[in-house]
Amino acid sequence: MSEVPSPRLRISDQDRESALTALGEHMTVGRIDIDEFGDRSARITAAKTRGELAEIFLDLPEPHPRYDAPKVAVVKPASPFAGISPTQRVMGALLPLLFIATIVFIVGTGASWWLIAIPIGISAVGEGIWGKGWENSHKKLGKQRRRELDG
Template identity: 55%
Template sequence: MTEVPSPQLRISDQNRESALSALGEHMSAGRIDIDEYGERSARITAAKTRGELGEIFADLPAPHPRYEDVPQAVAAPPEPAAAPAPRQPDNWSPPQRFLAAIVPLAFIAAIALIATGTLAWPIIFVPIGLTVFGKSMWGHDWNHDVEHRRRHERHLRDRERRRELRDSYRRELGR
C-alpha cells in the first residue's frame, strides 16, 4: 500500500531539472509562450517543496515533474539486495580485452625501466602508442560502458535543447 507524499516535502535538484524539462515540452507544444516559460522556470528554480512545483503545473496537462527519488511507503519491508555482480565490459572482443589488460602493465613496466635506468625515457611512448592504437581501432568510447554512453548522449540532447530554448528566447527579445 502506498501513500502520497506531503506537498511540504522538499525537492531535489533532480526534481527541478525534471520540472524544467517538462516545462520545455509544454513550451514546444505551444501551451505556454517564451515569456511565461521564463517566469515559470524562475519559479521552478526558486521552488523548495513539491507543493510549489505543483502550483506551477496546476493549469498544464502531463508531462509534470517526476519525483522518482522519493521512496514510497510500502506495507512489507523490502528484501535485502544481493551484492551487485562485477561489471563486465560489454561485447568486447578478445583483442580489446588483451589491450585493456596490457596497457596498464606496459605503463608500469615503462616507468620501472626508466626509474632503474635500464632504458631511456622514450620507452614511455610504447604504452602511449598502445593506447592510441586501441582508440584508433575501436573508437573513442571503446573503453566506456553502455550506461556511460547513454548518459553522455542524454547530456548532449539536453544541452542542444537548452541552446534551442535560449536562441528562441533571444529571438523573441529581438522582435
C-alpha cells in the first residue's frame, strides 16, 4: 500500500463510503469473509482519520479508499463597484447622456456650441471632487455587464 497523505487528517462521510465500497470489492473476490467484512466495516464507520482508515487496508491490495480532494477556499472577485460611490455611479451613467442631449439640443435648435461647456464643466468638477477617472465609471459598469452576459 502506498503511504497515506496526511494520516492525521480527519475523514469525511464520502471517504468512509469509498472505504466501504473498496472493502466490499475485497469480499466479492474472496480476500475476506463476511465476518471479517463486518468487523472491518465497523472499524471504518468508527474511523476518524485517514491513518485509522489506512490501517484497515494494510494487508489488502488495491482497491483502497479514495480520499476527498482538499477543498480550496473560493474567493469572490471584487465588485466592479468597489471604490465607486453611488453618486459617482449615477454621474458616470448620466454624463454621457448629458453630452448627447446637449449636442442634440445644439443641432436641433441652432444654439451656440458654447453650451457644450456645461457637460465639460460638470466633468471637470467631478474630476476635481472624486479624482481622475471618475467619469469612466460608466465604462466599468458596461464591462461588468458584458462579462456577465458572456459568462
